[in-house]
Amino acid sequence: MPTNNIPFRETNYFSNFICDYLDQNPELKDFYHRFPNLENFEAQIEEKRQSDHVSESHRKILVNTLKSQYKNFETSDLTAEHIELLNSENTFTITTGHQLNLFTGPLYFLYKIISTINLTKQLKETYPNYNFVPIYWMASEDHDFEEINYFNFKGKKIQWNSKQTGAVGHFNTEGLDDVFNVISSEFGAGKNAEQLKAWFKEAYLNHNNLANATRYLANELFADYGLVILDADDRDLKRLFVPQMKKELVEQVAFETVSETNKKLEDLELKIQVNPREINLFYIKDGLRERIVNIVDEFQVLDTDISWNKRELLKHLDESPERFSPNVIMRPLYQEVILPNLCYIGGGGEMIYWLQLKSNFEAQNVTFPMLLLRNSVLVKSEKQAEKQEKLNISDKDLFLDRHAFINKKVRKISNIDIDFSEQIQHLKSQFKHLFELAEQTDKSFYGAVKAQEVKQIKGLKHLEKRLLKAQKRKLADQIERSTELQEQLFPNQSLQERTINFSELYLEYGEDLIPALIKSLEPLRGKFEILTT
Numbered sequence: 001m002p003t004n005n006i007p008f009r010e011t012n013y014f015s016n017f018i019c020d021y022l023d024q025n026p027e028l029k030d031f032y033h034r035f036p037n038l039e040n041f042e043a044q045i046e047e048k049r050q051s052d053h054v055s056e057s058h059r060k061i062l063v064n065t066l067k068s069q070y071k072n073f074e075t076s077d078l079t080a081e082h083i084e085l086l087n088s089e090n091t092f093t094i095t096t097g098h099q100l101n102l103f104t105g106p107l108y109f110l111y112k113i114i115s116t117i118n119l120t121k122q123l124k125e126t127y128p129n130y131n132f133v134p135i136y137w138m139a140s141e142d143h144d145f146e147e148i149n150y151f152n153f154k155g156k157k158i159q160w161n162s163k164q165t166g167a168v169g170h171f172n173t174e175g176l177d178d179v180f181n182v183i184s185s186e187f188g189a190g191k192n193a194e195q196l197k198a199w200f201k202e203a204y205l206n207h208n209n210l211a212n213a214t215r216y217l218a219n220e221l222f223a224d225y226g227l228v229i230l231d232a233d234d235r236d237l238k239r240l241f242v243p244q245m246k247k248e249l250v251e252q253v254a255f256e257t258v259s260e261t262n263k264k265l266e267d268l269e270l271k272i273q274v275n276p277r278e279i280n281l282f283y284i285k286d287g288l289r290e291r292i293v294n295i296v297d298e299f300q301v302l303d304t305d306i307s308w309n310k311r312e313l314l315k316h317l318d319e320s321p322e323r324f325s326p327n328v329i330m331r332p333l334y335q336e337v338i339l340p341n342l343c344y345i346g347g348g349g350e351m352i353y354w355l356q357l358k359s360n361f362e363a364q365n366v367t368f369p370m371l372l373l374r375n376s377v378l379v380k381s382e383k384q385a386e387k388q389e390k391l392n393i394s395d396k397d398l399f400l401d402r403h404a405f406i407n408k409k410v411r412k413i414s415n416i417d418i419d420f421s422e423q424i425q426h427l428k429s430q431f432k433h434l435f436e437l438a439e440q441t442d443k444s445f446y447g448a449v450k451a452q453e454v455k456q457i458k459g460l461k462h463l464e465k466r467l468l469k470a471q472k473r474k475l476a477d478q479i480e481r482s483t484e485l486q487e488q489l490f491p492n493q494s495l496q497e498r499t500i501n502f503s504e505l506y507l508e509y510g511e512d513l514i515p516a517l518i519k520s521l522e523p524l525r526g527k528f529e530i531l532t533t
Contacts, residue, residue: 078226097137140169169211
């Protein structure tokens with residue numbers, strides 16, 4: 001699979017803040033612990049080894065939980081081996097997380113997990129005395145159903161409608177038989193289409209809730225690479241997190257620490273991703289996932305009649321920790337308490353909100369993980385690559401917005417020079433002599449000369465635009481073919497990976513797709529990957 005790459009900053013699809021992080025801008029150093037360079041993992045391993053949160057008892061609970069969650073699933077020998085290895089003090093995890101999107105959602109679901117798998121391989125080669133396990137953390141406690149109940153396929157929105165509420169991992173899969181009928185028609189016939197339909201049917205029609213359906217699908221895609229899938233919505237795992245939840249309820253640590261960090265980040269003109277609440281925990285029960293709030297001396301579940309005093313609440317937390325659910329501020333802390341984790345891999349938005357959280361980790365005395373931006377990828381077919389070459393379009397040009405892309409293309413293929421900058425510069429030189437003359441007379445004449453310069457330069461720019469527009473009409477066929485290619489690779493003028501579902505690529509490449517991606521992507525390269533298949 002031929003590859004190319006360009007810096008993230010040159011894609012124009014990533015914020016200056018993320019690009020500054022990748023460039024290790026000194027202004028951001030206080031917001032992360034260690035930058036994810038290969039050599040920095042040695043110190044991260046040593047620090048995590050000494051943490052109280054990776055004790056033998058913690059590891060045993062984690063392993064027993066995973067075995068219980070996998071008991072009804074067939075998996076690979078490598079995944080089973082990885083689960084057992086988590087008992088060892090020399091085993092650490094690399095983690096990515098994602099919502100339970102229908103049929104994986106956007107294509108970058110694959111890239112998150114592949115980045116995680118490939119980093120564990122690279123670390124094992126560099127640090128052979130340790131073991132590294134790739135973890136997919138399912139966001140099973142999320143309640144934003146509208147964000148996950150669909151996927152896009154060839155410009156169509158395939159959607160699951162349900163009136164269920166609460167944590168989405170608990171949702172039963174009722175109604176997905178209707179979605180299966182839709183995708184059966186959309187995917188069509190052929191070996192690859194039949195495989196996609198079989199995965200969907202088994203995942204969503206033969207598993208009783210969305211968490212188990214997602215585990216099945218992710219396991220089918222990645223079990224051969226030893227991926228371990230964790231559902232942290234678990235009583236025993238949450239019991240390990242009780243000390244941090246008590247501190248959050250009583251001292252409201254996250255609100256103070258993250259708010260202070262947000263002020264510092266806003267001074268750097270960063271658009272804040274998440275804002276802390278006074279209490280950053282939800283309450284889960286029977287289709288309910290609602291915020292816990294503190295009103296005077298009483299703790300309440302918002303919009304319900306559930307309430308406790310402080311003593312009752314802490315007693316309930318000890319007895320039923322599974323009823324308490326961390327929000328976006330506390331979830332990363334929960335992850336790092338229950339896993340022997342070294343690094344979290346996520347997208348740009350995730351990186352920003354993780355950088356908001358370091359001070360809370362310090363206040364809770366939990367090691368802050370390294371943060372790695374996941375691989376981002378543009379996949380082109382050989383036919384598309386050939387068309388791009390014939391049209392003389394560079395990879396970098398493909399990332400331009402539509403207006404800039406068309407204008408640059410017209411200027412490049414036109415047999416007329418549409419750049420009037422030389423004429424404008426010549427005009428300015430002529431007016432320079434007039435200004436010298438004007439300085440020898442009154443100010444009114446100087447003003448008249450200036451007005452004439454502005455008028456004539458404006459006229460030249462207008463003529464340049466008219467010429468560009470005329471050439472667009474003349475070269476319409478070539479421009480149309482160029483924009484058609486860009487639209488194929490950037491649907492709706494967005495990154496391919498944020499728009500389409502993996503099924504579109506699987507229909508074309510089948511079982512070769514994931515192995516090719518595994519072979520090609522390098523998580524620590526720090527550039528946007530362009531692959532031709």
